[in-house]
Amino acid sequence: MAAYLSRLHHISLHVSNADKLAKTLVDKFRFNLFATRLSGRSRQLAFRKGAAVFVVNERPNQGGVEPQDITGEWAQDPRRVRVRSSQCNATRCLYDVSPHNAVDTVSNVCFEVEDVERSFRALSHLGCRFLVPPTTVEDEGGPVTYSVLKSIVGNVCHTLIDKTKYEGEFLPGFDVRVPDGGSGDEDPSCPITHFDHITYACPRKATHRAMSWYQELFGFRRFLIDSSDDVDEGFVINQEGIGLRLTAMEYWKCSEAGVLLPSADEREPDCKFVIAESLPKQGRNQVDTFLEQHRSPGIQHIGLYTKNIVSTAHAMAEAGVQFFSPPPAYYTEVGKQQEMEEAGHNPQMLAQHGILLDTDLHRGPLSPAASGERRRYLLQVFTKPIFAEDTFFLELIERKGATGFGEGNIKALWRSVQAYMENETGDSKEGAPGMLQTAQ
Numbered sequence: 453m454a455a456y457l458s459r460l461h462h463i464s465l466h467v468s469n470a471d472k473l474a475k476t477l478v479d480k481f482r483f484n485l486f487a488t489r490l491s492g493r494s495r496q497l498a499f500r501k502g503a504a505v506f507v508v509n510e511r512p513n514q515g516g517v518e519p520q521d522i523t524g525e526w527a528q529d530p531r532r533v534r535v536r537s538s539q540c541n542a543t544r545c546l547y548d549v550s551p552h553n554a555v556d557t558v559s560n561v562c563f564e565v566e567d568v569e570r571s572f573r574a575l576s577h578l579g580c581r582f583l584v585p586p587t588t589v590e591d592e593g594g595p596v597t598y599s600v601l602k603s604i605v606g607n608v609c610h611t612l613i614d615k616t617k618y619e620g621e622f623l624p625g626f627d628v629r630v631p632d633g634g635s636g637d638e639d640p641s642c643p644i645t646h647f648d649h650i651t652y653a654c655p656r657k658a659t660h661r662a663m664s665w666y667q668e669l670f671g672f673r674r675f676l677i678d679s680s681d682d683v684d685e686g687f688v689i690n691q692e693g694i695g696l697r698l699t700a701m702e703y704w705k706c707s708e709a710g711v712l713l714p715s716a717d718e719r720e721p722d723c724k725f726v727i728a729e730s731l732p733k734q735g736r737n738q739v740d741t742f743l744e745q746h747r748s749p750g751i752q753h754i755g756l757y758t759k760n761i762v763s764t765a766h767a768m769a770e771a772g773v774q775f776f777s778p779p780p781a782y783y784t785e786v787g788k789q790q791e792m793e794e795a796g797h798n799p800q801m802l803a804q805h806g807i808l809l810d811t812d813l814h815r816g817p818l819s820p821a822a823s824g825e826r827r828r829y830l831l832q833v834f835t836k837p838i839f840a841e842d843t844f845f846l847e848l849i850e851r852k853g854a855t856g857f858g859e860g861n862i863k864a865l866w867r868s869v870q871a872y873m874e875n876e877t878g879d880s881k882e883g884a885p886g887m888l889q890t891a892q
Contacts, residue, residue: 555747
């Protein structure tokens, strides 16, 4: 591999109205605004919940200029850009670029690395397109070096950042603020701890190229979603009107070294990446809706890990978050009620917020007792899109030993969305399939 990734640092969003999204993240999703960069026409807001950090960038205008590839010229004149945080260009994003995108979008996944300049040289040699050269920003906490490269998935970019010499709270250029009542990280009613997974929506036949790119450059490895997940073809459902291919991957360095959670003796699972594409001959679906309304491939949803999904979903629903719910029949299917009760959950309580449960009998080391395997399950619930378009949305997920993505729920979710579409054809959200793609 060309670059060694240590951990996921943050995920960036670019929106036309930062205040509106800030209110949604704080009031509804219970994130805390902890750092800001407000200067001139540049507005960048950082929100945190556990180890999950979103940076919201306000797009200066709808048009914008597409970022230029600087790789070639930088290779000829490889001087490092070094600035104090007080000298930062007031009209420019720090640690990111402004994407050429007409709609609100989630477009940057920032990774920590140990050596940005080494990564830049190695990735440039392999043909990567860089939009920001190695740049060092510093303040009283020390220096941080970063660079931004373009991925091959739509408008998705990756910021590579080195914070090994930085002792500040977040990043140079940001003013760190303490929310009322302290850090705000501990919230018993809404215990989100980290990003669980990120899902890309891609055109048909794009998966193999994207997988190869991440494998060659960053050492990502295939992660099998299900026992029927084929190493080459991915996890495919191509029946009963469902045409969907899901392929998952994870970055190995984090997998081997592990990342500590804020809590004392737990280890954070890797933030996995999932590529979703539609299959032909099954009609229009969720991926197609995303590609049309987003106008390019991109990040379609992000899974937030919670230690108590019932409490978290209840708190968010009380604050105004709208969740997508399957038909009531889902909770009365033959065996489903028993499955939920054996896992220690009340079906009526799960149904209240549309929470889905999926057991994971086949995954992991063989257990001497089937009853032990019954305890391996996960719970999921999906929000409606948070932008004006049917594009990006969030998922809450709680894992109890299960490492997959709820493959047993895909058909039920798909059918429920189709029923929703048929019953709500006059709704302004006619593109409702955009809500479901999360049913990995």
